[in-house]
Amino acid sequence: GENVEQHPSTLSVQEGDSAVIKCTYSDSASNYFPWYKQELGKGPQLIIDIRSNVGEKKDQRIAVTLNKTAKHFSLHITETQPEDSAVYFCAASRRTGGFKTIFGAGTRLFVKA
Amino acid sequence: SAVISQKPSRDICQRGTSLTIQCQVDSQVTMMFWYRQQPGQSLTLIATANQGSEATYESGFVIDKFPISRPNLTFSTLTVSNMSPEDSSIYLCSVQGRSTDTQYFGPGTRLTVL
Numbered sequence A: 001g002e003n004v005e006q007h008p009s010t011l012s013v014q015e016g017d018s019a020v021i022k023c024t025y026s027d028s029a030s031n032y033f034p035w036y037k038q039e040l041g042k043g044p045q046l047i048i049d050i051r052s053n054v055g056e057k058k059d060q061r062i063a064v065t066l067n068k069t070a071k072h073f074s075l076h077i078t079e080t081q082p083e084d085s086a087v088y089f090c091a092a093s094r095r096t097g098g099f100k101t102i103f104g105a106g107t108r109l110f111v112k113a
Numbered sequence B: 001s002a003v004i005s006q007k008p009s010r011d012i013c014q015r016g017t018s019l020t021i022q023c024q025v026d027s028q029v030t031m032m033f034w035y036r037q038q039p040g041q042s043l044t045l046i047a048t049a050n051q052g053s054e055a056t057y058e059s060g061f062v063i064d065k066f067p068i069s070r071p072n073l074t075f076s077t078l079t080v081s082n083m084s085p086e087d088s089s090i091y092l093c094s095v096q097g098r099s100t101d102t103q104y105f106g107p108g109t110r111l112t113v114l
Helices: none
Strands: A004-007 A010-014 A019-025 A032-038 A045-051 A056-059 A062-067 A072-077 A086-094 A100-103 A107-112 B004-007 B010-013 B019-025 B031-037 B044-049 B068-072 B075-080 B089-096 B103-105 B109-113
Touching: A004 A086, A010 A019, A019 A086, A019 A107, A032 A062, A045 A056, A045 A062, A045 B103, A072 A086, B004 B089, B019 B031, B019 B089, B031 B075, B044 B068, B044 B075, B075 B089
Parallel strands: A010 A107, B010 B109
Antiparallel strands: A004 A019, A019 A072, A032 A045, A032 A086, A056 A062, A062 A072, A086 A100, A086 A107, B004 B019, B019 B075, B031 B044, B031 B089, B068 B075, B089 B103, B089 B109
């Protein structure tokens, strides 16, 4: 069946360094790729998303890249801060043949001050 | 973005009892979903709550265990029936807007079953 693989499962960086989280999806009909940040005790919050007709999108310190041919997409966080520490989930979504979203397993990011 | 509230935010329940979780959205939405998130795990879709008709359940989830209601476009409930300790999880309500792919999540209900 369809799945989304997410790596790494845990990532520890020094404050100010960059963090990169990578995902690979299998459903070629996926055309929307959101990223969520989940802090302890809270629900997932959408932080950035990208659609299949775009290769890259940036919002301040956060950027997402998409390679549809390789079915890869990545989250890049620059100048990390302690408040970036959280669990990050990628997802691949499609509308054709019925709405369906598949989530990755999550990456626990630790930013050390 | 949609503002989603859930009640209760957390509960501790006894084995064999049932709990109903409410989800309220501040605007009309096309689709509402219920997810389960076990400790340290990803998000697993339980069902899609359909307005005016029976919910659509994912493999491994059944209506008798997780009955769902959706009486209108802004409200839904999920009941966790005949609970066991294995049902201890975070239950999340999620919505998708009418003309967008974007999916938003509520704050979650943290359920502990003793």
